[in-house]
Amino acid sequence: MTSVLLPSSAAEAAALYGDGSNVTVIAGGTIVMPTLAGGRTLPGKALVLTRAGLAGITRSGPRTTIGATTRVQELVGLADPLGGCAANVADGEIRAQGTVGGNIRAGAGADAPRGDLQSAFLALDAVVRSTGAGGERTEPLEQFLDADQRLLLDVSFEEPAAGAFAAIEYPHTHAYTVLAVSGCRAQDGTIRLAATGLAGHGARLRSAEALASDPVAAGVAALDDVAFADDAVASSWYRTKTLPVLVRRVLTQLEESA
């Protein structure tokens, strides 16, 4: 029998989560609900975040902080890469229900890639504040993506000098993004690139970043940084052919905004 926990503050959510053992977090539910309804997930405890007060976007100087249960739809309209990336997730109803934390924590689906915001946040060099075993900690998103399950509290980043986003256009009958690339030029001029639609979670494209001044060469080099899978939305062959194009487009957009 699952016990359902409905915290009404962030502190209560953290206390109820504890070290996370035997806890399934439910935020928007757009990924986790079908697994519960189908009996594939049988949690001992379900932590429902709806009323935990973890939503909201705040700005302090150059830093933007986004709470874990902020809906994806609320990022639409923000500067690229985040705004464009959010607008490209699913459809308006799913975006109004799915959360930023659930997107970052989305496991790589076997049937379709999820967690598109990871590429935008990786390109933004975002840091994640979380709680769990050992208490609260803050770490780069890249590290957090490989960490054991923790309760994500918020994600924050410094506004870049310029940002860009490009994705494969997909037909309306399938709402998942096939492959997407985010890019930023930081205030100090550093170029950062990241992709989703890969075999695992989103990843930085460091080989491409090293060749950023030559968008065509960078596009080809990006293939060294990723692994693809065949899934319901596209083959890995197709993704291999299109990643260089998306990298080139993002770098060209960043150049044009210089």
Place this chain on the structure above:
Amino acid sequence: MNLSVNGVPHNIESAPLTSLLDVLREELQITSAKAGCEQGGCGACTVLIDGEPQRSCLTPVVAVEGAEITTVEGLGTPNDLAPVQQAFTHHYAAQCGFCTSGMMLAAHAYVEHGGTEDREAIQDALGGHVCRCTGYVKIIDAVAAVARGDSFDATLTAAGTRMTNLGGVA
């Protein structure tokens, strides 16, 4: 647990993580919300939660405690159809009807939020809804008509034939 559906308060007995879709269909016997894919991909289960269209199959009922749920039954009655229901009838925007309740609720919210007759904007608003009878052109015609504020005799189709059966599938 309390839930108001179409203005009627209910005391819900299903387990807290039951999907809102199952609560509506199995516990309350409100079958207009359809179970298409039950994984968020089709929009047949969409209902309005405090006026916003959302997939009821992805919503644990505990997360909407105290909210006002609207299904198509709450938009209008057979003798007093809401504009979106009149438009769907008039424009023949339903074939088998399986997607229709979700489509109408999403369309209703779109127009309520000031949506225009721009076809691309309508497509975007209904982007999460699949019509397996592929009647998209008629559906968009109907939504555009409501957004324009057209008024029509709901017993006549756009082609002028008289409608005789306004029944639906359960």
